[in-house]
Amino acid sequence: MSLMLPSESAAARSIVGVADDLFAAVRGEGGTRIRSGVLVVVDGLGAIGLRTHAGHARFLTGHMAKRDVATSVFPSTTAAALTSILTSACPGEHGLVGYQVLDRARDRLVNQLTEWEAAGIDPRTWQASPTIFERATDAGHPAFALGVAAYAHSGFTHATLRGAEFVAVASAAERVEAAYDLAARHEGAIVYCYLADVDKAGHKHGVDSPEWIAALEDVDAALSRAVPDGVGVVVTADHGMVDVPPHRQSVFDETSQGMGQVRHFGGEPRMLHLYLEDDVDHDRAAELWRADTDGIADVATRSEAIAAGLFGPRVTDAAASRIGDLVVAARGNRALYDGTAQDQRGRGMIGQHGSLTPEERQVPMIRLGALAR
Template identity: 40%
Template sequence: MSAPHLRQVLAAAAVGAGLTLRDGPAGAITAAEARATAAEWGLRGADDAADPDGVVVVLVDGLGLCQLQERRGHAPTLRAWLADAASAPGGGSAHTCVPSTTAAALTTLGTGALPGATGMVGYCVLNPRLGRDLPADTTPDATQNLCLITWEGRAPDPRRWQDVPTIFERISSPPDAAADQTPPAVTIGPARFAGSGLTEAALRGAHHLGADRMEDRPGLAADALRRGVPLVYLYVGELDHAGHRHGWRSKHWLEQLERLDAAMAELLRRVPAGTRVLLTADHGMVDTDPAHRIDLTEYPELARDVVAVAGEPRFSQLYVPHSDPEAAAAVAARWREVLGERVLWVGTRAQAAARIGPIGARADSVLGDVLVAMADNWVVVDPRVHSAGAIAMPGVHGSLTDAEMTVPLLAARA
C-alpha cells in the first residue's frame, strides 16, 4: 500500500461525497483510483457505496506535518485529529508534489496530476512565449519569467496552457440529485481568488464563495452543505503568509495556527451532522537566514552558462544557452561540486521525470535545463531575478526535505 499523496485528496473526497468522477487524460488520477482511495480512507463503504453526507476539503497553505507536530500544543482541535489519525492510512500524513510549492501543489490537488503533466512546475518558469532558444550572451532577468501564481505580464491563457481538466470539471451530481440542487462543488477563500490565473489553471469549474477573513469561511461552508452542495473546498492561506514574512517559528505564525485551530473547531460545530472534513496542505516550510543564502552573482563558477533563472530559492531552475544538453550536464556537475552538501539533488531536464512525474509538452516547454533542490535551510538567490523582499524572506519552501514534502492528512466527522 503506497503512502497517501496530495493528488488523491480532492478526487477521493468527490467520489466519497457521492459525485460521479469521469476519467481524465493520461497522467491524471482515474475514477477507479479515486474510488479505491476513498474506500481505503473510509469515505466509501465496504460495498463501494458513497456516504450521502457532505465532505469539506480544507487546504492549509504552508502547514507541514513537522510544523504542526512541533506546535500541536497550541492547536487542541488539530492535536485531537492527529491522535485520531495515528491508526489511519498514512498515519495522518501525505506527500506533496515536487517542487513543494503552491502553484505546483494546488494544481496537483485540483487535477489529480503531477507537475510533469500539468506544466505547473514552480513558482515561476521561463515564459513559454519567450521560447527556450536563448543565446549565450543573455543575462538572467525577472522579465524572462512567468509567475504561475499571478499570471501577470505576457502570459498565456491559464485555461489553455494548463489544460488538464480539474476534478471540479470532471464531476457531476448523483443521478438522484434534486433538479434544483446548487452546484456539486464550491470553493471558499479570499474574494480576489475568483477568476485569478492560479484558480483558472488549478481549481476552475467550481463556484467560488469569497471570504477574506478566516473566521468567516466555516459559516460559508456550513451554509453550502445545508443547501445540498456535496463537496466544499476551503482554503486557508494565513499561515503561509505569516511564515514567509516572519518565519514559521515566529509568534506571528503561531497566532495564525491558533486561528486555524479555532476555525476548524467552529467548522465542526456548524456543518451538518455526518459531514466529513479532510485537512491537508500544499507544502511545509523551513526557516532560513542570511548565513544560508547563496547569491548567484557572487559565484562566477555557478553563474557560468546560466542565461535565465526561475523556480524558487529552494528549488532553482536554471536555463543554459539554446537548452543544449551538454551545457546543462556541465552546469549540473559544477553546481554539485561547488555546493556539495548544501544541495540534496541536482538534475537535468532529462532526469526530472523521476521527481516531477512524466513530462508532457507544457512542462517540457518551460522546465529548467538544470534543477537544483537545496538541503537543510539553504537558498540560492539572484538579485537580477528575485526582489529584495523575496531574497530576505525568512520562511521558504520548494525543496525535498521532510519539513517541506510531508503534509498532514487529517480526518474528522461532525
C-alpha cells in the same frame, strides 16, 4: 547525478488524488457515503510544524492520528501542489512545475501565481488537466470554492478552480463557517475552502514566530466548529516550510562558475529552475553547478529529474519544456539566490519551501465530520 531523493514508503499517501477520494465518498463509492464533502487546504501547514506546535492546535492534533500524514509533490510550492490537489495530477502532467518557469515561446519567466494576465497566458491551455470541480459539475454535483476576493478572477484561479462557483469570504473563521453551510444546504456538493494566513505568517516571520503561532491558533479555532450532520471534511495542506536564516543563504553572481551559462534563473530559492544558453552542454553545466553547490544542494539535468520521477510518473511535452535545463534542490534549510538580480527583496523571506525535506513535503491529512475515524 547528484540528487538525494528522500526515502518514502511505496504505500505513502499523496496529496494527489485527495479531492477525487472525497468526491468518491460523496458518490458513495468504496463503502463510504457522505452527504457532501469539504476540502480544507491550509496553505503552508506542514505535518511536522503542526505536531511541533501541538499545544497551539489542540483541536487539529487531537483529531490527527500518527498515520494522518500525506506527501506533497515536487516542487513543494503552492502553484505546483495546489494544482495537484485540485486536479489529481502531478506537476509533470498538469504543467505547473514551479513558482517561476520559462515560457519558451516568449523567452520570459512567468510567475505561476500572479503573472498569467501580464504574460498573456491562457489558463485553460497552460493548465489543461480537468479540475475536481469540472468533474463534479459534469456529474451533476454542485461545486464551490471559498477564498479571498482578490483572487476571484486571477489566472491561477481560472487554472485551478474552474468549474466551481467562487465565494469570497474574508476571515478564516467566516470561510470555514460558510463552507460548512454550503455543504449542509447543497446535497452532493464539493466545497473547497482555502486558508492562507499560516503560509503568509511563515514567509514573513518564520515557522516558530509568535505571528505564525497566532495564525495556527486562528485556523485551529475556525476548524473546531461542529461539522453539519452527514458532511465529511478533509483538512490538508499544499506543503510545509523551513526557516532560512541569513547565514544559510547562498548567493550566486558573476564570480560563480556556472552563472555565465545561465540565461534565466527561475524557480524559487529552495528549488531552482536554471535555463541555460542555447549552446551550453547540460551535463557540463550540471558539473559546474554541483561544484558551486557542493554540500548545500542537489543538482540534476532536466532528463535526470524526469527519469527520477521527481515531477511524477508522466511528464507531458508542455511540462517538460517548462522544467529547467538544470534543477537545483536546496538541502537542509539552505536557500539559493541570484546575486545579479536587481530586486533582492526576496532575501528577507524567512519561512521558505519548494525542496525535498520532510518539513516541506509531509502535510496533515485529517478527517472530520462524517469521515472521522
